[in-house]
Amino acid sequence: MTKLLTVFGSTGQQGGSLIDYVLKHPELLRLYHLRGITRDVSKANAVALKERGVEIVQADLNDPASLVAAVSGSYAVFGVTNFWEQASQDIEIAQGKAIADASVAAGVSLLIWSSLPNITKISEGKLTAVKHFDGKAEVEEYIRTLPILSVFYMPGAYMQNYIAYMRPQPKGDGTYVLSQPTSPTAQVPMIDITDTGKYIAPILFDPAKYTGKRFTCATAFHTPLQLVEGWTKVTGKQVSYSSIDDDASAGAITPEMRAELKKSTGLMDDYSYYGPTGKKDLEWTHAQVKDKLTTWEEFVQANEPWFEGA
Template identity: 35%
Template structure:
């Protein structure tokens, strides 16, 4: 029986989960950045499902994506990464913060420079310290590290990692591998019976389903003693180019051949060429300990499992309508 004290937010989640809600974290709030995007949305949903109170900083609370968050019992607050006061207001009283920023690697449509990303990331971290936030989780990239990559939107994350480590705050850095979702973006050739990507046919590369980022981050917030002050590379599966094409062909029930992006294209396009170089070097191919991750965070999706769910519809849609530019993140 529901208590009269149950809030409207909790009521919404109880309705969505047939009354099953973990109340362990109901008095603790996590502020999630990027909640209308893939990573932040996954994190916000997973945290709310685990019983946390969740706030999401959004530019417009009336958009469809913001309304979807609200329907999940997530409190949306209007703000902007360029507006420090809005961040301060949203973060007041928060127990934890999930920090992810837009980057130049997402394309010109976002209008974000590398300097912007660094400014936003540092501002979020500084405000978290000023507000005595208990736990800051920052999402970086698996290519990050002390040695520069030569790719601006990766090196920004390395800089932000080091900045956060120097602050007086309990923190965890996650380094996701490439998203499974990027494999069905336009420009991969799927409508022509091929799949084109960065690794060679026999070269392994790691991937993670975006929904699993939420699972992992929820697990990290649930156990700050175990995961505090750690940098964790995360992935759900490792596959070669040929293996990916074979799985895609089996799912689509049609032949699909694998090809690496042509050398001529990689030479002409500095962005794509840089990504391919980092895959060849192993930094973007990934080195997560997937077996250990599965023990810590049960239920991480393999590529086969992803292709039986959300990945299947995405793959079939890409086969039916392909074309356009390719972007890794």
């Protein structure tokens, strides 16, 4: 008999990728059946998941009472929160703890939490306000105190950010510029977020092996200079990098989001996102993952056209 895997964020990037991976993986389908959580079961991608055989259940992370029923009967839960929806560390912590509490109350065996490093600790108190990291880390610390097997999925910077608000901008002379408040040689761990299932699969096959472990999830560390070289190589367009933040993406994101992202600058420049053990931790993670991970150049190629009509 298959066990139930309940996925929060099923209509989003991380949860949606995990569900897609399991649905396409015959060996995992012999072990698991799927439930996806959404606030709105009538939205198109929730309906599409239902048509693919996923049980779709309505629940709201801001309504802890709805969560016990949402996870009831599950062997495993994948928990993710969307910091950016309310841009509040307190709300994200409350939502994450509510997933954990509901999982324990419902007798769930395995909780996979979408976490991030505690930047206040990594920076030894120098960077204390990267709220979208520290809140997730606080939830991780809380989960570690609970009577449940737990494993931590820690995604790097999404390659998908560069299709959206970080897309290079035209300079008006036929060339393009990627502009960010990060030094050109900062080490940024890059993940194609549709690879999420590739990282979670080893955990689903052998939860006990990975109890308490952190998966550092990225294909590779890349500098901004390497990213622009990738665009130029694949698309033939000249893309340069400017580490002066000229607000090129100001129209694409809210001022609050921009302010929060700017706090990560020192993180990329001085602490490489995951801190001093990041490269070693990435190697360990790669040794666990069986599937080939998507490279930056493959991602650029797959998401053409980048510059048509820009």
